[in-house]
Amino acid sequence: MEQQVLTSAKRKRGEHDTQVIYERLRREKAADYYTVLQSLVPTLFPKATRSKIIEETVRYIKHLEGKLDFLKQQQRVQPAQPLQLTQRNPTSTVHLAMSRDMALFSMSFTSRPGLLCRVLQVFETHFAGALTATIISASGISWITVTACEVGASVDRIKRDLMAI
Incomplete structure (x- = not known):
């Protein structure tokens, strides 16, 4: 019986260690994504917080969407007569x-x-x-x-x- 208790305690500890490893990998992956976002948005400073990174990324995407709409409207305008x-x-x-x-x-x-x-x-x-x-x-x-x-x-x-x- 004692051996069974130890085995189940070891099993729980092993499951806990696995969860810790997966959580660490998830956080590292998220940190990598934040780094990529930060490098893609020109208005961000190197020491920006995660919330600032998300906020500026959303603002930048909206800016690019507006630019795209403007360019599409320009394409619809009749071409200039040569x-x-x-x-x-x-x-x-x-x-x-x-x-x-x-x-x-x-x-x-x-x-x-x-x-x-x-x-x-x-x-x-x-x-x-x-x-x-x-x-x-x-x-x-x-x-x-x-x-x-x-x-x-x-x-x-x-x-x-x-x-x-």
Whole structure:
């Protein structure tokens, strides 16, 4: 009988130890999740409490949902009608097709050394990102196309400077 009591006491202690181990693992896992949340939310300080982590995470998710709704509304708005302009002078022609913040410049010039560098310098001067540029030269004429982004309000100045080349 005494041996049975000891065995059942050991069994209870063993069950208790197992529960303690599982609880410790659960707390470690929760701590890891709080650390991950804290690293994902930009407005949290390194020593934030758990309640602050949850509060800021909820606020940040609501902020992102609002941003997503705004972007979805912008997508529903009718796309801007493309703007197309052509300007000519005796030695060059500049065609411009523009939609939103993207622009395609198609130009023809009398061929001369350093022409492409001067064209690209115009875009750099006006902080317009040139995404692609191609040049074809034949029979004393050079055709250059440049696809640029972030041209914005400087499109008229870019066109004017290109015509001056």
